[in-house]
Amino acid sequence: MPSSSPTLMTRRRFLGVTAGAAGLLAAPGCALPEPDDTPDPVLDLVLSAERDAREFAAADRTHGDHVGALHRLADVRRIQAGQLEAALTSPRQTPTPAPSAGSPEPVRCPPVDEVRTRLRADIATATEVALAESGIRAELAGAVAASCTAAVEVVLT
Numbered sequence: 001m002p003s004s005s006p007t008l009m010t011r012r013r014f015l016g017v018t019a020g021a022a023g024l025l026a027a028p029g030c031a032l033p034e035p036d037d038t039p040d041p042v043l044d045l046v047l048s049a050e051r052d053a054r055e056f057a058a059a060d061r062t063h064g065d066h067v068g069a070l071h072r073l074a075d076v077r078r079i080q081a082g083q084l085e086a087a088l089t090s091p092r093q094t095p096t097p098a099p100s101a102g103s104p105e106p107v108r109c110p111p112v113d114e115v116r117t118r119l120r121a122d123i124a125t126a127t128e129v130a131l132a133e134s135g136i137r138a139e140l141a142g143a144v145a146a147s148c149t150a151a152v153e154v155v156l157t
Contacts, residue, residue, distance in 0.1 A: 040089050041129045042137055045144055048122050049081035059109040066112050069155045073115075076151075080144055087137050116156055119148040
């Protein structure tokens with residue numbers, strides 16, 4: 001027959017019960033974090049630098065006195081793309097476009113006014129990334145913003 005007398009709780013038993021309860025309450029907070037599906041913000045800078053490098057290198061006589069400047073900017077943007085890609089937190093998520101089986105469309109450099117507009121957009125994006133990131137990623141984004149600003153305000157005037 002079970003005893004109807006109350007069981008006294010010892011300190012050890014009390015500590016054991018409370019530690020177990022605390023462990024059960026804290027366990028959900030110890031779960032692994034869910035993977036972040038948002039793309040790396042530096043990836044946008046890489047893609048635009050690669051596009052610019054490819055297109056600015058195609059500048060021709062239709063760009064007048066800016067041909068040499070656009071070719072130099074293509075080299076700068078190519079270097080920036082490589083440095084930014086090295087700073088990506090995870091392997092590249094967007095594949096590089098493969099050449100098509102048919103005749104590929106020739107790469108064309110946009111008019112200088114459109115180049116300025118694109119570079120201004122890159123300045124805004126790079127500035128946002130520089131403010132949001134830290135360390136080398138922020139430094140690279142700041143360098144991209146400064147370089148694009150110099151291109152718009154000095155080189156392509």
